[in-house]
Amino acid sequence: MKKIRYNSWIANHLLFKGYSTITIAAWVCTRYKGKEEMPQRVRNHECTHARQWCECILASGVIIWILVLLAGISAWWFALSFGMFYILYALEWLVKLCFYGTEAYRNISFEREANAGEDNETYLENSGYFEWIKFIRKAK
Numbered sequence: 001m002k003k004i005r006y007n008s009w010i011a012n013h014l015l016f017k018g019y020s021t022i023t024i025a026a027w028v029c030t031r032y033k034g035k036e037e038m039p040q041r042v043r044n045h046e047c048t049h050a051r052q053w054c055e056c057i058l059a060s061g062v063i064i065w066i067l068v069l070l071a072g073i074s075a076w077w078f079a080l081s082f083g084m085f086y087i088l089y090a091l092e093w094l095v096k097l098c099f100y101g102t103e104a105y106r107n108i109s110f111e112r113e114a115n116a117g118e119d120n121e122t123y124l125e126n127s128g129y130f131e132w133i134k135f136i137r138k139a140k
């Protein structure tokens with residue numbers, strides 16, 4: 001299954017005007033018709049978010065797996081892993097809203113990592129996993 005969905009129904013029908021692309025789970029949905037039309041920096045930015053989503057589902061899945069085995073919690077908690085990226089994203093946005101106001105979105109660690117690497121053609125190849133953690137405390 002392709003990671004980038006060009007001319008996506010989701011992007012065409014659900015995004016607000018002025019927005020071209022959204023990453024949902026590990027897939028990038030875009031209004032761009034094809035690879036040639038989509039700027040590489042947008043592709044880099046959104047693919048970084050897709051990797052972040054994978055990191056969050058894996059890390060939270062391991063933690064929940066340990067809790068299922070050792071603490072006997074219900075396996076239904078695994079469903080939380082699917083949304084962990086969005087939960088952390090929203091929580092960080094709420095916290096940073098207190099410090100940065102309207103600039104909170106730009107200071108979310110997931111956005112800061114994606115912005116920092118979007119002009120680097122080899123960012124995803126050469127960066128480590130969980131790099132977004134380094135951006136939680138850095139001031140912009």
Ligand SMILES: [Zn+2]
Nearest residue numbers: 045049111114
């Ligand atoms: Zn972003």
